[in-house]
Amino acid sequence: MAPAHEHIVRSFDENLEQLRQTIVRMGGMAESQLARAIQALSRRDAALAGEVVRDDSAIDRLEHELSHQAVTLLALRQPMGVDLREVVSALKVSSDIERIGDYAANVAKRAIALSQLPPVKPAYAVPRLARLAQDIFKEALDAYVHRDPVRAIDVWRRDEEVDEVYTGLFRELLTYMMEDPRNISPCTHLMFIAKNVERIGDHATNIAETVHYLVKGTPIAGGRPKGDASSFEVVEPPKEA
Amino acid sequence: MEGLASAGQMAAMQAAAPDRPKIVARDINVYYGEKQALQHVDLDVIAHSVTALIGPSGCGKSTFLRCLNRMNDVIEGCRVVGDIRMDGQDIYDPKLDVVQLRARVGMVFQKPNPFPKSIYDNVAYGPRIHGLTRGKAEADAVVEGSLRRAGLWEEVKDRLSEAGTGLSGGQQQRLCIARAIAVSPEVILMDEPCSALDPIATARIEELIDELRANYTIVIVTHSMQQAARVSQKTAFFHLGILVETGDTEQIFTNPRDERTQGYITGRFG
Numbered sequence: 254m255a256p257a258h259e260h261i262v263r264s265f266d267e268n269l270e271q272l273r274q275t276i277v278r279m280g281g282m283a284e285s286q287l288a289r290a291i292q293a294l295s296r297r298d299a300a301l302a303g304e305v306v307r308d309d310s311a312i313d314r315l316e317h318e319l320s321h322q323a324v325t326l327l328a329l330r331q332p333m334g335v336d337l338r339e340v341v342s343a344l345k346v347s348s349d350i351e352r353i354g355d356y357a358a359n360v361a362k363r364a365i366a367l368s369q370l371p372p373v374k375p376a377y378a379v380p381r382l383a384r385l386a387q388d389i390f391k392e393a394l395d396a397y398v399h400r401d402p403v404r405a406i407d408v409w410r411r412d413e414e415v416d417e418v419y420t421g422l423f424r425e426l427l428t429y430m431m432e433d434p435r436n437i438s439p440c441t442h443l444m445f446i447a448k449n450v451e452r453i454g455d456h457a458t459n460i461a462e463t464v465h466y467l468v469k470g471t472p473i474a475g476g477r478p479k480g481d482a483s484s485f486e487v488v489e490p491p492k493e494a
Numbered sequence: 495m496e497g498l499a500s501a502g503q504m505a506a507m508q509a510a511a512p513d514r515p516k517i518v519a520r521d522i523n524v525y526y527g528e529k530q531a532l533q534h535v536d537l538d539v540i541a542h543s544v545t546a547l548i549g550p551s552g553c554g555k556s557t558f559l560r561c562l563n564r565m566n567d568v569i570e571g572c573r574v575v576g577d578i579r580m581d582g583q584d585i586y587d588p589k590l591d592v593v594q595l596r597a598r599v600g601m602v603f604q605k606p607n608p609f610p611k612s613i614y615d616n617v618a619y620g621p622r623i624h625g626l627t628r629g630k631a632e633a634d635a636v637v638e639g640s641l642r643r644a645g646l647w648e649e650v651k652d653r654l655s656e657a658g659t660g661l662s663g664g665q666q667q668r669l670c671i672a673r674a675i676a677v678s679p680e681v682i683l684m685d686e687p688c689s690a691l692d693p694i695a696t697a698r699i700e701e702l703i704d705e706l707r708a709n710y711t712i713v714i715v716t717h718s719m720q721q722a723a724r725v726s727q728k729t730a731f732f733h734l735g736i737l738v739e740t741g742d743t744e745q746i747f748t749n750p751r752d753e754r755t756q757g758y759i760t761g762r763f764g
Binding site for chain 1: 719720723747748749750755756759760761762763
């Protein structure tokens with residue numbers, strides 16, 4: 254928790270507050286981008302997906318703005334202790350949010366391609382995975398806003414769920430592709446979407462780790478539980494009759 | 495051969511024990527008349543490192559520094575209670591020669607204070623009165639060596655007979671450092687050595703402090719937290735006569751444990 258008292262130099266507090274506000278704005282934008290990408294995917298709405306792709310540059314612009322604010326603050330204020338962690342954390346969290354924004358745009362791009370292909374059954378399971386990642390991302394941002402290390406640890410643990418669902422989906426997609434080669438095109442797109450969503454979960458846990466460091470000054474102790482076993486998955490093709 | 499081997503063994507011993515304390519201070523209480531300026535201070539000063547003492551004005555950091563070479567002895571009404579040992583030897587032992595102690599524990603002050611003598615005499619004086627040099631050749635060697643170590647030799651070698659007070663502020667401060675190291679001290683105390691200097695002269699002194707660490711143990715009082723962060727390996731934070739927190743400089747400036755340290759280094763009070 255940041256010390257309750259304010260800096261002797263008040264404009265220092267204003268600079269730090271500005272930094273936090275930029276992160277909150279970036280986070281809000283990325284959340285909305287992800288929500289709209291999922292919506293475009295489940296409704297097969299190419300127009301909405303197109304908007305998501307177009308709007309990604311707004312997050313990139315905010316990231317540049319934040320880097321500028323952070324570098325200026327480092328140069329002019331030479332922050333120490335929790336203030337230094339605040340600036341370094343803002344830089345890290347902003348690049349995680351920027352990556353999440355990129356992945357949301359990627360999901361939207363593939364949603365455009367999918368909208369032109371016949372629907373396949375796993376297309377309904379992918380948005381479920383995406384909503385899970387979305388939930389974790391939202392929790393991570395809340396932990397940042399409220400400087401809540403307990404919530405951060407909770408988010409950090411929950412990414413395991415995303416990994417497990419992702420592994421299941423991976424198997425399912427492979428099976429569909431083997432059943433009918435016409436499924437390969439849409440299922441490959443879905444596979445990449447699922448991978449992007451799984452990466453969003455990883456960036457959300459990065460944010461959670463940063464929040465813990467910001468508040469406590471130490472990394473979260475112990476290794477993170479990992480549920481992504483897709484690297485080891487093998488699905489045998491059905492035997493010819 | 496034997497000499498070489500023992501030097502090697504010494505180096506090996508020093509490498510094996512990098513955190514050997516040079517000075518151990520325990521339960522230090524200092525009073526100016528009725529007023530208590532330091533309360534129950536315990537601090538280890540690690541050999542061949544730079545220890546920075548930081549804290550707001552009147553926190554007791556300079557008082558503590560002056561305990562280390564008994565400069566408080568000369569202040570009327572000042573009383574020091576506690577145990578300070580340098581290499582295990584009690585420096586407040588009544589049998590101890592204070593003049594000898596101050597040769598082993600040199601001091602550099604806030605304002606450069608060269609003697610109103612030539613550059614040469616400023617450096618040669620200490621070794622001569624302590625009987626460390628005999629004759630001109632030995633004195634010349636000590637003067638050159640000390641000025642080189644203080645990073646001043648190249649700038650003054652052609653005008654050693656000129657007055658030390660005619661040098662720039664930064665050069666005067668390096669002259670005072672040369673003067674301090676001329677008597678081969680083990681510890682150098684610095685009381686805000688850069689507060690009267692411009693940023694370039696400050697950078698040169700800081701560079702010098704980092705070099706001197708190889709041969710001396712340094713304790714520095716500074717009001718500049720950036721300076722403490724830049725030059726020291728250990729930092730001790732004093733507040734209202736209490737040693738609040740001490741630790742690796744990196745830890746103190748990135749993740750201080752105590753609320754008061756946090757407040758001070760981040761500029762929230764002081």
